[in-house]
Amino acid sequence: MAKNLYLKQSSNFDRLDYLLVILLLVFSGNPIATLSGKFAPLIIIPGILIIYRKQIKGDFYRPFLIIASALLLLFVFQLAALYSVSWLAGFRYIITILFGGLVFYLLGDKFSFKFFIVIFYLSLISLVLYVLINLLHVPIPGIPYTQGRTIYFVYTYYELHSFRNCGMFWEPGAFAGVLTLCIGMNAKDLPYLWKNHKMKIIVVITALLTTQSTTGYISFFLTAIYYLLFFSKSNIMRYTIIPALFVISIMVYKNADFLQEKIKHQSEVSLNLAKDEFSNSRFGSFVFDLHYIEKHPFIGNGFSETTRYADHPYLIGLDLGNGNGFSNYMACLGVPFMFFYLLLTFIAIYKIDKRLAFLVCIIIVLTLFGEQWLKFPLYTGIVFINNKRNIFRG
DSSP states (O other): OHHHHHHHHHHHHHHHHHHHHHHHHHTTTOHHHHHTOTTTHHHHHHHHHHHTTTTOOHHHHHHHHHHHHHHHHHHHHHHHHHSOOOHHHHHHHHHHHHHHHHHHHHHGGGHHHHHHHHHHHHHHHHHHHIIIIIISOOOOOOEEOSTTEEEOSSOEEEGGGTTSOOTTSSSHHHHHHHHHHHHHHTGGGHHHHHHHOHHHHHHHHHHHHHHTOHHHHHHHHHHHHHHHHHTOOOHHHHHHHHHHHHHHHHHHHHHOHHHHHHHHHHHHHHHTOOTTOOOOSHHHHHHHHHHHHHHSTTTOOOSSHHHHTTTOGGGTTSOOOOSOHHHHHHHHHOHHHHHHHHHHHHHHHHTTOHHHHHHHHHHHHHHHTTSOGGGSHHHHGGGGTTGGGSTTTO
């Protein structure tokens, strides 16, 4: 009887774990979450703290308080240097870290597999709706959203990218970022997944291909090479598949017009930018952000637009859509912030597998170059994965 009760409780928590992953993804780029308000995670956090109160120990609270205190100290330095700080934005950012951190902490090294299972179902749903809505134009009722987007709760149709798969995120590149992070985090267990979940892997990769995302393709290609070099035990696979992948990648690049045109266009725009001109492309944003990174390399320029774009006041109040999350967050919070974020992420995953730590950090940097991922809990919380043996405890 007691044994059955224990199994039932374990099963209930197992289902709750999957719900946590779903909520994490919903608040990491699903337009529905945007409609629910910027502080919506505050509604969920108390529930998590109550349900998992016995599982959440001091080894979560201590590092969280250290990180939150460090950010508050940074905001104080910004106030002293910039004379203005958006405390509301700062508080919201700390809440984002708390929400993401709780999910990663509670799931620990189980996160990657449960992440993969959830992503499989989201990928499968996206492929079905992609065919019905994007390709066959079946008139399925949805919720009109901004900039030509229509929301179907677990899927987003974007008129500007009508032949690309957005999944449940705001654009195809965002969906690709989640997919490549999932693939990278599960690279260590690929032989097991291929043996037991082959069809799921095929579905996830197919969904990635339908995003037609340049960053997604590059990240996937590098993940495949990395796996063959550092995880595969077969020398035959290394020496036969790696050259084949290079040939395939060249063929894909030459025959995929969208890849060539996108890279060529963004390169030309970046090279032809005037000194004070803004471009929301990933390369153009990086070039523009360099000015603000050099201006305040240690403390950044804050989240407030009045300080972030102080030397370009004509940009304040505009919906800029900065295309480079890597440079934007260095411009907002400083270079040390980015360094410690990547360091903490590396150390947290290093405790699970040192080879995996390098790969995940590479993927994070690549995806940050295309999207503002550091404003979402999926990326901010990752430093708490396997938290019981992290940098704060040794």
